[in-house]
Each structure stands twice: as structure tokens, then as C-alpha cells.
Amino acid sequence: MSRLITCIYIEGKKLLRSRTPVVTTLALTMIPFMGGFFMFVLKDPALALKLGFISTKAQLLGSADWPSYFNLLTQAIAIGGILVFGFVTSWIFGREYSDRTVVDLLAVPTPRSIIVLAKFIVATLWCFALSLYVLILGYIVGKLVNIPAWSFPVTSQGAYKFLACSLLTISLSTPVGLVASIGRGYLPPLAFTTLALVLAQIMAAIGYGHYFPWSIPALVSGITGGSHPVFDQTSLTIVLLTSTLGLVGTILWWQYADQY
Amino acid sequence: MKEVISTTALTKIYGTLRAVDNLNLSIKEGEIFGFLGLNGAGKTTTIRMLLGLVKPSFGASYLRGKKISTNSSTDIWHQVGFVVETPYSYPELTVFENLDLIRRLRGIKDKNRINQISKVLRLEQYAAKKAGQLSRGNIQRLGLAKALLHQPNILLLDEPTTGLDPAGIIEIRRLLISLADKHRVTILISSHKLAEIAKIATNIGIIHHGRLIKTIGRTDLKKQLKKSLLVEGRDRKALKSILTRAGYEIYSPTTKSGPLQIRDKNAVAAPEKIATLLVNAGHPPTLLKVQQEDLETFFLRSIQKAEQEREIADV
Known part of the structure; x- marks a missing residue:
């Protein structure tokens, strides 16, 4: 256990010293401000037109209220999170190969499985911290915009769905670690993440999203307009299975494949 | 151990x-x-x-x-x-x-x-x-x-x-x-x-x-490091001719200047004989030195030998 904690410390230090925290924070900061902007426009389209935020040709759908706002945030994290959380995992694993520092992690008294696990734990913790940041900032922006129909049950339900979607999206980052390890760098996992996102949209559009892991968080967020329970057994199984395969696959790759 | x-x-x-x-x-x-x-x-x-x-x-x-x-x-x-x-x-x-x-x-x-x-x-x-x-x-x-x-x-x-x-x-x-x-x-x-x-x-x-x-x-x-005798004089061509006629094999590096190398064991053991030979021929040496090869030369020699053996094995 102490070795795992040590490795988490090491991986955490490397992550926090890099540019990844700044880049990912900035990237996800757009979500609450984007959501707040749309709520502002929907709340008072005439004022928005007067201020020049929209043109006369704007076609806006939806209503300005807290449930809609939380849905918007949740959908954004379910989709944008695939890219940003994937980027985090891509960097944590890929950089060891691109910077050629992986050698220092392989012939040491600390088991490789512990090192891989620590990397995933740090990736998860940072991504979850980012999610909380988006949620809190989103709440503040929502209050500043004075979105109507706030209530505690709405907020707690919205927060629950948001965090559940975040966790589902975060858990789908483990295959990214595997691709980074096999591809030995940043680019293959970034390409994989982009492909996963594109396929997720297609699969959701053609009605097979329930079976494609990367479509599931977006379906749970309500992006198709339909209702998809957060903890649908089939969807949860698919996501957990994908996540587990990614984790175990990465550990096995580090333990048995030629590394250098 | x-x-x-x-x-x-x-x-x-x-x-x-x-x-x-x-x-x-x-x-x-x-x-x-x-x-x-x-x-x-x-x-x-x-x-x-x-x-x-x-x-x-x-x-x-x-x-x-x-x-x-x-x-x-x-x-x-x-x-x-x-x-x-x-x-x-x-x-x-x-x-x-x-x-x-x-x-x-x-x-x-x-x-x-x-x-x-x-x-x-x-x-x-x-x-x-x-x-x-x-x-x-x-x-x-x-x-x-x-x-x-x-x-x-x-x-x-x-x-x-x-x-x-x-x-x-x-x-x-x-x-x-x-x-x-x-x-x-x-x-x-x-x-x-x-x-x-x-x-x-x-x-x-x-x-x-x-x-x-x-x-x-x-x-x-x-x-195993081989010794060779380095010989240098005013007329390199004449030196080479004299030594070759006397039956000594000259190791010829790629350069066309610098001392000649004789790897003959007898020559290395008795360099004064080479000196006498050259003096009598009217071309006294300006340099006569016994040199032991370094690891670099030994290494290259080993590689060369291995390459030759490999070529023979391929044939």
C-alpha cells in the first residue's frame, strides 16, 4: 500500500508540474461560461439581440431554467470530457515514451502494476477534480446569470447526473492509457480519443449508442432528448467492462511486452 | 568468484x-x-x-x-x-x-x-x-x-x-x-x-x-596486441622498395604518407637489422620505432576477421 501511495505522490507531482493542469482547466472552463451564455440568451432574447450577442437570424431552442442548464453542463462534460479526460490519460502515459523516461520506471523495485495503477488513480483524481471545478463554476455562473427556477432538489439532481456522467466518461479513459503504451507516445491515444468521440456520435445517431461505450455518457446526459437512466444495468456493465479491460490491458502490456 | x-x-x-x-x-x-x-x-x-x-x-x-x-x-x-x-x-x-x-x-x-x-x-x-x-x-x-x-x-x-x-x-x-x-x-x-x-x-x-x-x-x-616496427625516411618510395626486396611485407594503411609498418616478428625483435639494411642501401631511416597496437586497432582487426569468416561461411 505504501508503494502505491508513493507512486501516486510521484505521478501527482509530475502531473501538477506539467502544463496539463492549466491546459485542461482552461479547456473545461469554457463549458460553464458557454452554458451561462446560452442561458442568458434564452432568458431574455430581446436583450441579447439588443446587446448584439445574437443576430436576428438566431434560432434558439430550449428554455432558460436550472434543469436545462444542468443538462447542458452534463452533455458538455459527457462529450468534451472524452477529449479532455482522454488528453490527461494520454499525457500521463504517453509522455513516458515521448520523453523516454519510461526506462526509469521499469527496472525498479516497485512493481510495474503499481506504477500503472498509480497513473490511472492520478488521472482519475485530476479528471474528477476538473469535473467538480466545472460543476462549482457552473453553479456560480448560473447564479450570476440569475437563471430562473432554482431549487435544492433540482440542483442536487442536476449535480448527481453531472457527476455520474463525469465518472462514466472518466472511467472510459483507461483504454487511452493502453493505446498510449502500445503506441509509445501522445499521438496514438489522441487519435484514438478523437475516433472514439466521432464513433460515439455516429453510434448514438443510428440508434446503437446503448452498446458503444463512449456513447453511453452522452445518452445518460440526455443529449438525444430521450430518457436514459444513469444506472442502466446494460450500459453500466459495458462501461465498467471497457474500463476494466483498459486497466488490465495496460498492466499486462507493461508487465509482458517489450518496452523499449 | x-x-x-x-x-x-x-x-x-x-x-x-x-x-x-x-x-x-x-x-x-x-x-x-x-x-x-x-x-x-x-x-x-x-x-x-x-x-x-x-x-x-x-x-x-x-x-x-x-x-x-x-x-x-x-x-x-x-x-x-x-x-x-x-x-x-x-x-x-x-x-x-x-x-x-x-x-x-x-x-x-x-x-x-x-x-x-x-x-x-x-x-x-x-x-x-x-x-x-x-x-x-x-x-x-x-x-x-x-x-x-x-x-x-x-x-x-x-x-x-x-x-x-x-x-x-x-x-x-x-x-x-x-x-x-x-x-x-x-x-x-x-x-x-x-x-x-x-x-x-x-x-x-x-x-x-x-x-x-x-x-x-x-x-x-x-x-595479443600486435607489435609493429615503424620506419620513416626521406624517400618513402625508396624505403618501401628496399624493404620489399629484402622480403619484408609492408603493411600499407590508406594514407600515402607517414611511417611504413612492418609486422614481421623478426624485424620487431631486431630493429637494428632494418636500420643496417637501410643505411647500407643509402637511405638511412629518420624514424625507427617499435609500436604496440592499441585496443582500437585490436578491435578493428577482430571485426575484420569476423567479417571475413562471415563471408566465407555465407559462401
Whole structure:
């Protein structure tokens, strides 16, 4: 256990010293401000037109209220999170190969499985911290915009769905670690993440999203307009299975494949 | 003496390329084994297999009798330090932090060890500097510091002095000799700096196209280093003609100037006869010197012989 904690410390230090925290924070900061902007426009389209935020040709759908706002945030994290959380995992694993520092992690008294696990734990913790940041900032922006129909049950339900979607999206980052390890760098996992996102949209559009892991968080967020329970057994199984395969696959790759 | 580093029929095949071919090594405790070879000969691949970075296609490698593979038990790594090619470090972390990271990974409780090794390798003044800002030589020093931090008794060093200044090379040489002599550290070192290897290695192995073509101890090496007689005079052409007519074979290097070389044992044993011959012929020598070949020449000669044998085998 102490070795795992040590490795988490090491991986955490490397992550926090890099540019990844700044880049990912900035990237996800757009979500609450984007959501707040749309709520502002929907709340008072005439004022928005007067201020020049929209043109006369704007076609806006939806209503300005807290449930809609939380849905918007949740959908954004379910989709944008695939890219940003994937980027985090891509960097944590890929950089060891691109910077050629992986050698220092392989012939040491600390088991490789512990090192891989620590990397995933740090990736998860940072991504979850980012999610909380988006949620809190989103709440503040929502209050500043004075979105109507706030209530505690709405907020707690919205927060629950948001965090559940975040966790589902975060858990789908483990295959990214595997691709980074096999591809030995940043680019293959970034390409994989982009492909996963594109396929997720297609699969959701053609009605097979329930079976494609990367479509599931977006379906749970309500992006198709339909209702998809957060903890649908089939969807949860698919996501957990994908996540587990990614984790175990990465550990096995580090333990048995030629590394250098 | 105990066998510390060994390989048995160690082979690594990449597609159609045999990067390492049936390699059998046996390195005893306290030895400094100089591992020589041309670029692409298989030195780094061998070291990678010894470190469990790469799986052998056939055969096995052992450290202190323990078979090494990619999923080897981690216990052995307490005893092993290494530098594999250019030793990269985390550029966003300082020198101290890079070493601290290794200290933690290796479970070294003594934090003072970082200061100790920094002092030995003259990195103290760079402790707070980010590794990404270090010069080439200091990156190498940092790599060596990481290899020595845990006081290993086995060192696997692949080009450890690359980028170091001459003073640094001497320092590392003295350090490695001291480690082997006083602390019985077993060292496998591969390098293209043959002069350095000649000064520190107790045994030398030459690898060519993945095969170990020669293994020789320092004492035996001295006996095998050929001697030649260098002859120089005012008229090189005339000298060459006189000596050839007298039955001496002239070794002709590619240059068309400089001293002539005679490798005849009798000539080397009695250079005064050559002097007499030339003086009587009216072309007294301006230089007459017995020279022993260096490791570089011995190495190239061994490679050449191996190539010739390979060509014959192919035919």
C-alpha cells in the first residue's frame, strides 16, 4: 500500500508540474461560461439581440431554467470530457515514451502494476477534480446569470447526473492509457480519443449508442432528448467492462511486452 | 568468484534481423566487463534484455542467478543500477526532484543520499535547476546519479560518459574502478571510447552482428596486441622498395604518407637489422620505432576477421 501511495505522490507531482493542469482547466472552463451564455440568451432574447450577442437570424431552442442548464453542463462534460479526460490519460502515459523516461520506471523495485495503477488513480483524481471545478463554476455562473427556477432538489439532481456522467466518461479513459503504451507516445491515444468521440456520435445517431461505450455518457446526459437512466444495468456493465479491460490491458502490456 | 551477470544462448530476433545471436556471457563479481561493438552490433539490446525491458526470443539472461524477464520479481532491482543510452529525466522537475523521485521508487529512506551522490557527481550547484535546462554533460551526470543513488552492486552502463568533458570522463573512470575494487561492484560497460575501456576493463567482449566474437582478459589482451616496427625516411618510395626486396611485407594503411609498418616478428625483435639494411642501401631511416597496437586497432582487426569468416561461411 505504501508503494502505491508513493507512486501516486510521484505521478501527482509530475502531473501538477506539467502544463496539463492549466491546459485542461482552461479547456473545461469554457463549458460553464458557454452554458451561462446560452442561458442568458434564452432568458431574455430581446436583450441579447439588443446587446448584439445574437443576430436576428438566431434560432434558439430550449428554455432558460436550472434543469436545462444542468443538462447542458452534463452533455458538455459527457462529450468534451472524452477529449479532455482522454488528453490527461494520454499525457500521463504517453509522455513516458515521448520523453523516454519510461526506462526509469521499469527496472525498479516497485512493481510495474503499481506504477500503472498509480497513473490511472492520478488521472482519475485530476479528471474528477476538473469535473467538480466545472460543476462549482457552473453553479456560480448560473447564479450570476440569475437563471430562473432554482431549487435544492433540482440542483442536487442536476449535480448527481453531472457527476455520474463525469465518472462514466472518466472511467472510459483507461483504454487511452493502453493505446498510449502500445503506441509509445501522445499521438496514438489522441487519435484514438478523437475516433472514439466521432464513433460515439455516429453510434448514438443510428440508434446503437446503448452498446458503444463512449456513447453511453452522452445518452445518460440526455443529449438525444430521450430518457436514459444513469444506472442502466446494460450500459453500466459495458462501461465498467471497457474500463476494466483498459486497466488490465495496460498492466499486462507493461508487465509482458517489450518496452523499449 | 561468484557469477553475477550471465547469459545463456541469449537471442533476440526482430523480424528477419538477429539483433543478438546466441550470446553467452559470464561476468564475475568485481569485474569490469568492457562490451564493445560497432553501432547496431547488439550491445544495447543485450543490456535491455538484462534489464528486463525486452524479452529474449531464445535463451535467457541472469543477474545473481535470477532469470530476468519483462515481469521479473522486483527484488533483484534493488541491486542493479543502469544507464541505457541517453539517460533522460523529467524536464519539468529539478535535478533534486528527479533524484528524489528515483529515491522514492527505489524505497531509499535516507534523503541525504541525494546530496551525497550529487556531490560525487558534481551536481550540487544544479540541484534547483530543471532537468530540461541542463547541458548534455550534466544530463549524463544526472543519469549516472540515478544509477548510483541506491548503491547498487551491479551496474549496467551503456555509453555512460557520452557528453562528459575530459575531466568528467576521468572522474567517472576513477569512480567505476573504485566501485569495482573496493566495493566489489560488478560492472558491464559498453562504450565507443575504446581508450577508456582499455584503462578500466578487466575483461573485454567484442560483439559483432549480435554474436560474441571474442572475449579476452586484460592480461591476455596485452599478449595479443600486435607489435609493429615503424620506419620513416626521406624517400618513402625508396624505403618501401628496399624493404620489399629484402622480403619484408609492408603493411600499407590508406594514407600515402607517414611511417611504413612492418609486422614481421623478426624485424620487431631486431630493429637494428632494418636500420643496417637501410643505411647500407643509402637511405638511412629518420624514424625507427617499435609500436604496440592499441585496443582500437585490436578491435578493428577482430571485426575484420569476423567479417571475413562471415563471408566465407555465407559462401
